[in-house]
Amino acid sequence: MSNERYVAYVGTYVHGKSKGLHIYDVDVEEGTLSERCEVAVRNSSYVAKSKNGKYLYSIEDEGVAVFAVDAMGNLERINSVNIEGMRGCFLSLDQEGKYLYVAGYHDGKVTVVHTREDGSLGGLMDGVFHKGLGSVAERNFRPHVNCVRPTPDNKYLCAVDNGIDQVKIYSIDRRTNKLRLVDILRCKRESGPRIIRFSADGRFAYLLFELSNEINVYSYDGTGKNPQFELLQSVSTLSDELDEMHDAASGLALAPDGKHLFCSTAGDNTVAMYEIDAQSGFLTKKFALPISGEYPKDLAIFPDCRHLAVVNHESNSITTFAIDYENSLLIQKGRPLKVETPNCIMFSRIEG
Numbered sequence: 001m002s003n004e005r006y007v008a009y010v011g012t013y014v015h016g017k018s019k020g021l022h023i024y025d026v027d028v029e030e031g032t033l034s035e036r037c038e039v040a041v042r043n044s045s046y047v048a049k050s051k052n053g054k055y056l057y058s059i060e061d062e063g064v065a066v067f068a069v070d071a072m073g074n075l076e077r078i079n080s081v082n083i084e085g086m087r088g089c090f091l092s093l094d095q096e097g098k099y100l101y102v103a104g105y106h107d108g109k110v111t112v113v114h115t116r117e118d119g120s121l122g123g124l125m126d127g128v129f130h131k132g133l134g135s136v137a138e139r140n141f142r143p144h145v146n147c148v149r150p151t152p153d154n155k156y157l158c159a160v161d162n163g164i165d166q167v168k169i170y171s172i173d174r175r176t177n178k179l180r181l182v183d184i185l186r187c188k189r190e191s192g193p194r195i196i197r198f199s200a201d202g203r204f205a206y207l208l209f210e211l212s213n214e215i216n217v218y219s220y221d222g223t224g225k226n227p228q229f230e231l232l233q234s235v236s237t238l239s240d241e242l243d244e245m246h247d248a249a250s251g252l253a254l255a256p257d258g259k260h261l262f263c264s265t266a267g268d269n270t271v272a273m274y275e276i277d278a279q280s281g282f283l284t285k286k287f288a289l290p291i292s293g294e295y296p297k298d299l300a301i302f303p304d305c306r307h308l309a310v311v312n313h314e315s316n317s318i319t320t321f322a323i324d325y326e327n328s329l330l331i332q333k334g335r336p337l338k339v340e341t342p343n344c345i346m347f348s349r350i351e352g
Contacts, residue, residue, distance in 0.1 A: 011044030031307030108143025152202030200258025
């Protein structure tokens with residue numbers, strides 16, 4: 001680990017002085033970040049890296065942009081593609097790196113984009129608009145796709161719909177490159193599912209709920225004709241239950257070693273840490289502690305698993321912490337870094 005070097009990519013909105021994507025040098029040992037430069041991207045709400053590590057994808061107003069990543073982690077724009085819909089909010093790639101999936105919060109759309117071998121983005125392969133009615137008036141009773149993530153066996157795509165309280169599960173026909181709905185994971189009304197992640201071994205799924213402020217643990221089995229998700233456990237994300245009307249679970253991160261799950265909650269303005277039982281997949285909450293910022297929209301665990309970075313959207317800051325596993329504490333590392341309206345953060349190893 002000591003010989004490996006990393007950068008952090010932080011996507012932001014551009015309402016103020018920010019250009020879009022910020023690149024930070026990472027001191028893994030100290031658990032700190034220092035800004036290197038900015039790259040122009042209009043309203044970068046999420047980023048993802050290609051499977052071979054050579055390309056970085058970012059949401060932008062016009063659709064999705066792709067950048068070549070050099071040996072030092074710097075970015076050079078290759079091209080962009082219009083997704084024929086409203087601006088997306090989440091990106092993921094299939095395990096083979098052939099498909100780039102885009103979640104559309106504003107229009108309830110799942111888009112499939114072709115990724116070419118030279119790194120450039122090709123045309124749209126498919127686009128599916130979700131249908132249905134939700135139960136929360138402020139969300140206009142309509143679909144809002146908040147997250148799209150393939151299952152670890154690469155058989156299915158999970159599309160988390162925050163507006164209609166469902167996770168729609170698709171297969172993709174690799175001959176026609178089209179999505180086919182195979183199942184629906186129905187959640188409690190007004191729970192607001194937001195993000196799904198899978199355990200390191202692929203046997204369990206963790207689904208974060210924005211409105212009910214909880215994480216559901218499911219077993220996952222993709223060996224049969226259809227995917228099987230079985231609910232095993234529900235755990236709260238909050239530090240207390242006194243003001244949960246104004247709380248909204250926001251970010252979900254799995255530690256690189258697969259032993260702990262972390263969650264951020266806005267309103268409560270905390271990060272919770274859970275220990276993962278490798279056999280059962282069950283979560284044990286170890287703490288839910290304040291992060292010295294407002295609306296912790298996303299978070300990432302440093303590659304050494306000993307530090308944590310949180311991007312705080314409303315307080316325009318990034319806070320970093322040392323994780324004291326033994327005493328269940330977070331210890332802040334210096335003053336918050338200033339950055340306007342940050343949305344997401346990702347660590348990336350560099351070769352140079």
